[in-house]
Amino acid sequence: MVRPVAFRMNEQTAVNNYFQKNLTDEDVNEQAQQEFDAFVTKLRNVGVQVIVVDDKIEDDTPDSIFPNNWVSFHETGEIALYPMFAENRRKERRLEYFAKLEEEGFKITEIVDYTSAEEENLFLEGTGNLILDRKHQKAYCALSPRAEEDLLIEFCEDFEFTPVIFQANQSVNEERKPIYHTNVMMCMAEEFAIICLDAIDDKKERKNVINHLKEDGKEVIVITEEQMHEFAGNMLQVEGKDKSKYLVMSARARRSLSEEQIEKIEEHCDILSSELKVIEICGGGSARCMMAEVFLPRA
Structure with a gap:
């Protein structure tokens, strides 16, 4: 997780991230830091290992709090670097962050770099776009201006994943527009998946996604588009003390869930939520976006 120092609404990402809104408060960054610190504390309190690195003020990177878009870590020891839509996010x-991982005892064997695609204006923003079922080696991806199909196929060939490709849309001023990242409408856990099926307008694509999930034994927990806009799809399952499992989400997302949905989730794991109001409003991302999960082997 990356602690922010220049957090604000990123004007370069707002062109196709319809979750973002501007706040004029002068202390937006300070508020984001407070939310970040409280979130990290909650994770550590249940035994989740959290590695925090600090952003650099001189780089002016307002979205650095969302590291999962530029990097992913894999059981093979490989690290993938991804091409980013917004120029100021590429910084x-x-x-040098990887040295911190090695200090923590993780083994890095290779860096697979897709960033040259930026020269052709082609993008694939990490696990923002890629919902990875690592057990069944499937990569679910909603195509968008930030998720190029050819790059998705290249990733899947390199890392031996099966692509599950679809279009996902949201209503913006009565128009259907592509959702910028798959991880705002879909979450993959070990035994279940949370998904906004209403976002997949094509019935065949919707059925294909459901079939893949069910054939892998996932319970499908459906959220509405309204809940998706409360970040109810932007969640991540993590492991805490004694291998206990937690589904991590924002307090806003937690409040949007029905009692039935909460019961279904809690049949599989506990829920951990934290208030991320300013980060969600200005950044257009939530709890899942803030965590770049580390699957690297131990050295």
Whole structure:
């Protein structure tokens, strides 16, 4: 997780992230830091290992709090670096962070770099776009201006994933527009998946996604588009003390869930939520976006 120092609404990402809104408060960054610190504390209190690195003020990277878009870590020891839509987000890729992982005992064997695609204006923003079922080696991806199909296929060939491709849309001023990242409408856990099926307008694509989930034994927990706009799809399952599992989400997302949905989730794991109001409003991302999960092997 990357602690922000220049957090604000990023004007370069707002062109196709319809979740973002501007706040004029002078202390937006300070409020985001407070939310970040409280979130990290909650994770650590249940035994989740959290590695925090600090952003650099001189780089002016307002979205650095969302590291999962530029990097992913894999059981093979490989690290993938991804091409980013917004130019000012490309400065978030700091390889010096990886030394911190090695200090923590993780083994890095190779860096697979897709960032040259930026020269052709082609993008694939990490696990923002890629919902990875690592057990069944499937990569679910909603195509968008930030998720190029050819790059998705290249990733899947390199990392031996099966692509599950679809279009996902949201209503913006009575128009259907592509959702910028798959991870705002879909979450993959070990035994279940949370998904906004209403976002997949094509019935065949919707049925294909459901079939893939069910054939892998996932319970499908459906959220509405209204709940998606409360970040109810932007969640991540993590492991805490004694291998206990938690589904991590924002307090806003937690409040949007029905009692029935909460019961279904809690049949599989506990819920951990934290207030991320300013980060969600200005950044257009939530709890899942803030965590770049580390699957690297131990050295």
